[in-house]
Amino acid sequence: MKNRLERLEAVQAMLLEIGQLSMSCTDISQFVSAVHRALGRIMYAANFYVALSERDDDAVRFVYFVDEVDVGLVPGPDTCVKLGTPEQSPTVWVIQHREKLTLTAEDFRQRAILNGNQIVGSVAQQWMGCPLLDQHHQALGAIVIQSYALAHRYSAEDEALFGVIANHVSVALQGLQSVDRLERAVHERTEMLERQNAALRDAQSELVRQEKLASLGRLVAGVAHEINTPLGICVTATSHLVQELKLTREELAAGEMTAESLESFFDIIDQSLRIMTTNTQRAAALVRSFKQVAVDQSSDAIRSFNLLTYLNEVLLSLQPKLKGRPVKVTVDCPADVVLDSFPGAVSQIVTNMVVNSLVHGFEHEQAGNIRLHAACANGMVEFAYSDDGAGMDADTLGKLFDPFFTTRRGTGGSGLGAHILYNLATGPLGGTIRVESAPGQGLKYWLRFPQSRRVEKAAL
Structure with a gap:
């Protein structure tokens, strides 16, 4: 079961990769070559080709052809080739019938006998071809994989997966034929x-x-x-x-x-x-x-980052905590605020704030709202966080930033969340923090810290 799931995951990764390849390759041959390499990771693919249909003169172009036996049998990708009738050529049959076809060596011999034709090229032990179709179900061509050795036989699952891959390649080929985009090669994306x-x-x-x-x-x-x-x-x-x-x-x-x-x-x-x-x-x-x-949280390095983009990244990483909770999170931050600071400190602060709100502010599946607001003026960032949860009394508020203080002793609370938050705001970010709360009035944090810590750190 594990190997099957691993293979399905590899197939899913390949299907996503095909979509990426359609925007990263310079031409169709390069794209198909990359697909061939990816295909080899999930099934035997030593012999593989793609033939695109030239509808005007009933010929095909082999835009990609790799064969361990018939080396050099097929002309280059710019040459049109007449393959004969569907009965003479299984590739033509797949294109004209717009259906998948699987043949064995015996099937090839029977086709030759019935049609009085000689077999062209070496006989494969197993041949699989799938049509490449556009959005109107018209044939673009055919994608073919074959094996010359009995040791490499394709299962029914292989045939089904090859059909799925053919459909993805069809969609990608339409994009390549109409746009011809330039980007990175598939091995760079994989790495x-x-x-x-x-x-x-x-x-x-x-x-x-x-x-x-x-x-x-x-x-x-x-x-x-x-x-x-x-x-x-x-x-x-x-x-x-x-x-x-x-x-x-x-x-x-x-x-x-x-x-x-x-x-x-x-x-x-x-x-x-x-x-x-x-x-x-x-x-x-x-x-x-x-x-x-x-x-970022495991690094003490300063880097430049867009605050709004980064806040959204942090909130996305918190989705497992927020999922299923009737708590709405909104972010109000200009799109052009860029910080030269410690992103790990920002992410840890936001993480601790949100988790504390979920644990202490919204109990028993209570609905509520969390709001993050940020603005920048005169080189300083003004950051505000608020929730409309349960809030806390004055005694609890006065001990909020004390280390090891928690109202959840014995139920998993360490009492370090707010203390770490305070240390990060006043330490790495070089700012100040204040908090306001009352029972039933929620909780509000205000942070103020420099937009850039690079100059200050260099001066030390």
């Missing part, structure tokens, strides 16, 4: 994601070991659960799509396929792909935001 994942794991391990980052450490489990949710949806969508493909093949084999059932199948494919794309992007955004917050 970037690997570095981010490694940095996230390292940051999480370090944060758990540091008391001042204990609040972020407690978020790790929630983030993992939040990521598993969209990935689980994608696994379910993929499984459903595989089942629908199986049923459609059975319907086709029984001769019961109708235009209505085919259109319904295409709708299922479209809906499944939309679900998978939306949820993989959702998981990627959560990983990206959590990674940035984690790295």
Whole structure:
């Protein structure tokens, strides 16, 4: 089961990667080459090609062709090739019928006997071809994978996954043919994601070991659960799509396929792909935001960052805490405020404030509002935080910033959250902080700190 889930996750990552590749490659051949490399990570793909249809003269162009046996058999990507009739060429059959086709070596021999034709090229032990279709279900071409060795046989699951990949490639090819965008190559994107994942794991391990980052450490489990949710949806969508493909093949084999059932199948494919794309992007955004917050909180380095963008990143990393709670968070901050300061201190302060509001201000699923307001004038940042929760009495308020003071002794409260908040505001940020609260009146923080700490740190 674990290997199956890992493979499904690899497939989901590849489908998202195909969408990214369509905007990062300079031409179609480069795009297909990158898809071929990614495909090799989930199934045997030593022999692979893409043929695009030239509709005006009934020919095709092999924009990408890799074959371990028939080396140099096919001309370059700019040359049009006549492949004959659908009976003579399975590639033409796939394009003209706009249907998937799987053949064995025996199938190739039978086709040659029935049509009185010689077999062109080497005979594959297994050949799989899928049509590439545009939004009007017209054929763009065919994508083909084949194996010459019995040791590399494709399963029914491989066939279903190859069909899903073909649909994603179809969508991407339409974009490439109309826009021809230039960006980074796929291996750069893959390496970037690997570095981010490694940095996230390292940051999480370090944060758990540091008391001042204990609040972020407690978020790790929630983030993992939040990521598993969209990935689980994608696994379910993929499984459903595989089942629908199986049923459609059975319907086709029984001769019961109708235009209505085919259109319904295409709708299922479209809906499944939309679900998978939306949820993989959702998981990627959560990983990206959590990674940035984690790295910043484990670093004492100054860097330039946009305050509004960063506040949104921090709040996204807090979604596992906010999810399911009837608490609305709003941010009021100009879009052009850029700080030269310690982003880790900002993220820890906001994290502690929000978590404290959820734990102490809004009990028993109480509904409420949290507001963050920021403005910048004369090189100083004015930051205000407020909630409309339970508030606190004067005695509790007077001890709020004392270390180890907590009203939740024995239920998990360490009494360090507000103390750390105070130290970060007056230490790394170099500012001041004051607080106001009353029973039933919520809680308000006011922070004032320099927009830039770079000059001050250099002077020390």
